[in-house]
Amino acid sequence: MKAIVLLGLTFAFWFCLPGIASGAGKIRLVVAPAKLSLVAGETATVDVLARLPDDMTIADVTLTTVPRPDLKVTPPDPRPIAPSSGWRVSVTMISDQLTSGELVLVARAKKVSGLTLAHLPVEVRRGSGHSELLKMTVTSAHPDLAERRPVLTNVTVQNVGTVAVQLREVWVRLPPGLRGCVEERCAPGEISRRVVPESLEPGAVAIYDFLVEATKQARTGRQLMLYGVTGDYAENGRLRPVAVVASQEVTYAVLGESEFLTAIGIPSFLVLPGFLALMSYRLVARRYNAADEVLPSLEVSAPEFLTLSATLSVLAIPMFWLVTWLLGDPHTYLTGYGVDDLLAVWLASVLIGLCAFGIPRFVLVWREHRRTPRPSDRPQQFLERLSAAGASVMLPQVRVELRSGAPPKQLYTFTPGTRQDGSVWVVPAIRYSFEQEAADADVERLREVLDGTASAAAVLKAVRQTSTVRLAWAPGPVCGPKLVGPSKIVDEVQPACLLRQSTSSGWK
Numbered sequence: 001m002k003a004i005v006l007l008g009l010t011f012a013f014w015f016c017l018p019g020i021a022s023g024a025g026k027i028r029l030v031v032a033p034a035k036l037s038l039v040a041g042e043t044a045t046v047d048v049l050a051r052l053p054d055d056m057t058i059a060d061v062t063l064t065t066v067p068r069p070d071l072k073v074t075p076p077d078p079r080p081i082a083p084s085s086g087w088r089v090s091v092t093m094i095s096d097q098l099t100s101g102e103l104v105l106v107a108r109a110k111k112v113s114g115l116t117l118a119h120l121p122v123e124v125r126r127g128s129g130h131s132e133l134l135k136m137t138v139t140s141a142h143p144d145l146a147e148r149r150p151v152l153t154n155v156t157v158q159n160v161g162t163v164a165v166q167l168r169e170v171w172v173r174l175p176p177g178l179r180g181c182v183e184e185r186c187a188p189g190e191i192s193r194r195v196v197p198e199s200l201e202p203g204a205v206a207i208y209d210f211l212v213e214a215t216k217q218a219r220t221g222r223q224l225m226l227y228g229v230t231g232d233y234a235e236n237g238r239l240r241p242v243a244v245v246a247s248q249e250v251t252y253a254v255l256g257e258s259e260f261l262t263a264i265g266i267p268s269f270l271v272l273p274g275f276l277a278l279m280s281y282r283l284v285a286r287r288y289n290a291a292d293e294v295l296p297s298l299e300v301s302a303p304e305f306l307t308l309s310a311t312l313s314v315l316a317i318p319m320f321w322l323v324t325w326l327l328g329d330p331h332t333y334l335t336g337y338g339v340d341d342l343l344a345v346w347l348a349s350v351l352i353g354l355c356a357f358g359i360p361r362f363v364l365v366w367r368e369h370r371r372t373p374r375p376s377d378r379p380q381q382f383l384e385r386l387s388a389a390g391a392s393v394m395l396p397q398v399r400v401e402l403r404s405g406a407p408p409k410q411l412y413t414f415t416p417g418t419r420q421d422g423s424v425w426v427v428p429a430i431r432y433s434f435e436q437e438a439a440d441a442d443v444e445r446l447r448e449v450l451d452g453t454a455s456a457a458a459v460l461k462a463v464r465q466t467s468t469v470r471l472a473w474a475p476g477p478v479c480g481p482k483l484v485g486p487s488k489i490v491d492e493v494q495p496a497c498l499l500r501q502s503t504s505s506g507w508k
Contacts, residue, residue, distance in 0.1 A: 026051075026053040026112065027052060027056075027061065027109060027112055027116040028050070028116070029048055029050055029051075029105065029117075029118040030049040030050075030051075031046060031047075031118050031120050032046070032047045032048075032049065034120075035120070035122075036091060036121070036122045036123070037123050037125040038093040038122070039096065039124070039235065039236055040094070040095060040124075040236070041092075041093065041094075041235075041237055041238040042092070042125075042236045043090055043091065044091050045088060045089070046088070046090075046091055046120065048063060048076065048088075048089060048105060049085075049086040050085055050086045050107065052085070053112075055111070056111055057085075058078050058086070058087075059078070060109050060110065060111060062107070062108050062109070063078075063089075063105060063107050064106045064108075065103060065104065065105050065106065066103075066104040066106065068099060070094055070096075070097060070098050070099055071091060071092065071093060071094060071103060071122065072091070072092040073089055073090070073091055073103070074090040076088070077089070089105075091103065091122075093124070096124045098122065098123075098124060101121060101122065101123065102119045102120060102121050103119075103120040103122050104117060104118075104119055104120075105119075105120065132161055133159065133160065133163070133165055134157060134158070134160070134165060134200075134229060134231070134242060135157070135158045135160045136155060136156065136157050136158075136227065136228075137155075137156040137246065138153060138154070138156075138227050138248040139153070139154050139156070140152065140153040140154070140212075140248065143249075143250055144251050144252075144253065145212065145213075145214055145250045145252045145253075146214065146252070146253055146254065147213070147214045147215070147254060147339050148339060149213075150181070150213035151212050151250065152209060152211055153212055153225075153227075154207055154208070154209050155172075155207070155210065155227050155246075156205060156206075156207050157200065157205070157206045157207075157208070157229050157244075158203075158204070158205045159202050159203060159205075160202075160203075161202060161233070162202055163202065163235070164199050164200065164201050164202065164233065164234075165233045165242060166197065166198070166199050166200075166231050166232045166233070166239075167197075167198045167199075167206065167230075167231040168195060168197075168231050168232065169195050169229070169230055170193045170195055170208045170229045171228050171229075171230075172210050172212075172225060172228075173225070173226040173227075173228075174212065174223075175219075175224065176219070177214060177215050177219055177252075178212060178214055178215070178223060178225070179212075179213060179215060180210045180211065180212050180213075181210070181211040181212075181213065182210055186211075193210070210227075212250075214252055219252065220254060220337075222249055222250070222251055223249070223250050223251070223252050224247055224248075225247065225249075226245060226246075227245070227247070227248065228243060228244065228245040228246070229243065229244050230242070230243045231243075254269075254339055254342050269333070269337070271306065271313045272313065272345060272346070272349065273312060273348070273349040274310060274311065274315075274316065274349070275306075276349035276350050276353060277309075277312055277349045277350070277352045277353035277356065278305065278308060278312070278353060280349070280350045280351075280352075280353030280354050281353040281354070281356050283353075284353075284354060284357045288361070316345070316349070317334065320332055320333060320345065323344075323348075333345065367388070368417065370384075370388040371388045371416040371417075372385065372416060372425075373385055373414065373425045374481060375481055375482060377480055378480075379430040379471035379472060379473060380460070380463065380471055382427060382430070382480075382481060383430075383456055383459060383460045383463065383471075385416075386414065386456030386498075387455075387456040389414075389416045389456075390455075391414065391455075391456050392454065392455050393450070393454055393456050393459050393497055393499055394454075394495050394496065394497055394498075395412040395495060395498050396412070396413050396493075396495045397410055397412055397492070397493035397495060397496055398411060398412075398413045398424075398490075398491070398492050398493060399411075399489070399490040399491050399492075399493060400426055400484055400488050400489055400490065401489075401490055402477055402484075409478065411426040411427060411428055412427050412428070412429065413425065413427075414427065421485070421486075422486040423483050423484060423485050423486065424483070424489070425481050425482070426481070426482050426483075427473075427478070427480065427482070427498075428473050428474040428476050428478050428479070428480075429473075429499070429500050430471055430472070430473065430499045430500070431473070431474050431499075431500055431502040432470065432472075432499055432501055432502065433469070433501065434470070435468040435469075438466075438468035438469070439468070442468055442469070445462055445466065446462050446466055446469060450497060450499055472502075474500070
């Protein structure tokens with residue numbers, strides 16, 4: 001069979017392929033094969049057939065090649081190649097970075113002037129493609145991912161080629177906010193799983209598992225995870241790398257977020273802080289019948305309500321960062337959030353709404369508590385309430401009918417604010433006296449304060465600075481503050497000073 005092939009090449013040289021060889025004089029060359037296609041490290045045998053003049057033998061001709069750094073050519077071996085003569089050459093591709101697309105063979109003889117050239121085209125044959133050797137499939141038990149609900153992902157690697165592959169590692173690259181666990185080792189970002197040197201024979205399958213879970217800084221929505229496998233295979237005595245990459249898409253959502261937002265009817269988590277703050281404010285305001293005064297016509301579904309919610313939510317972003325910074329984990333829910341962040345924002349928003357109503361109301365209640373008299377008040381306590389209200393000791397007087405048919409009694413009246421039923425507080429005069437050891441300076445200081453329309457604060461200060469003064473309610477049917485209805489008031493009397501000095505002869 002080999003002789004038939006060589007005979008065919010000879011006839012092709014004489015009749016069909018005059019253009020393959022070019023020569024000078026009477027030497028003609030034919031190269032078989034007519035083209036080389038090699039990979040790095042591969043060696044091919046090339047036969048060079050020569051047609052020589054009748055008076056010349058193969059020993060009279062020298063065959064060389066033009067040197068190339070990417071090809072290694074063994075010295076030509078002259079031998080009879082029936083039915084002609086020629087050389088056998090071994091060509092090895094050293095590098096697949098070719099400097100030229102052909103190998104030039106040069107024949108020279110002393111009896112023939114000039115050189116005879118033969119051009120052998122050479123090209124790089126790429127090795128088996130990565131996808132032709134390994135096939136990787138990624139599957140998971142559930143397409144949705146939530147914090148505290150990790151997803152088990154299986155990576156199946158199959159050798160679909162014809163050569164064995166030595167696997168090095170299987171890895172996964174995860175987006176920010178996700179982390180993978182391999183053999184009880186968890187870390188965010190790219191996770192590399194070192195594989196025990198394992199040879200995957202043609203047709204064999206290997207399965208590796210990753211546990212993927214979300215942290216509290218994951219972004220909601222679709223997340224792309226990349227998986228890859230790397231290894232080596234032998235070709236022409238050399239190890240060549242092989243790698244395959246596959247992707248998988250999962251949807252991350254905070255546990256319970258979608259159901260909660262749908263139930264309360266808001267479009268996004270970004271407006272949740274302001275919405276909850278306003279709703280909790282309205283809840284307690286309506287409990288105390290104050291909603292109509294604060295938010296008279298603002299409905300939950302109104303654009304104004306959503307606008308106000310969004311505005312308050314924007315203000316909540318730096319506050320959230322500040323709180324997390326103080327806790328040692330600075331972040332905002334714009335870059336990702338989890339169940340803990342959702343609960344924290346939820347509770348904090350409700351608390352802020354309650355405080356927005358409760359703190360001002362507490363201040364008002366406490367202020368009214370300090371200003372409103374009590375039936376059990378002592379004279380100095382009543383002066384403290386007058387001082388808290390910024391009132392004077394010059395109070396209006398009214399005549400009050402305490403009992404039906406009894407003569408009216410002249411009392412002082414003081415009512416901070418306006419009561420819905422129109423009732424007022426009435427008190428008797430306050431009698432003050434000095435002890436026997438009281439200094440004249442103490443007596444004069446208190447009298448100077450009471451001279452004119454003195455404020456209750458000034459009188460109270462003077463009383464506290466004078467340890468020898470004693471206060472008491474004037475004797476009578478009313479021995480302290482008393483709340484009476486408007487029907488009990490007979491008429492009004494000119495204002496007078498609430499404090500009077502007690503003497504042995506009576507009132508002054």
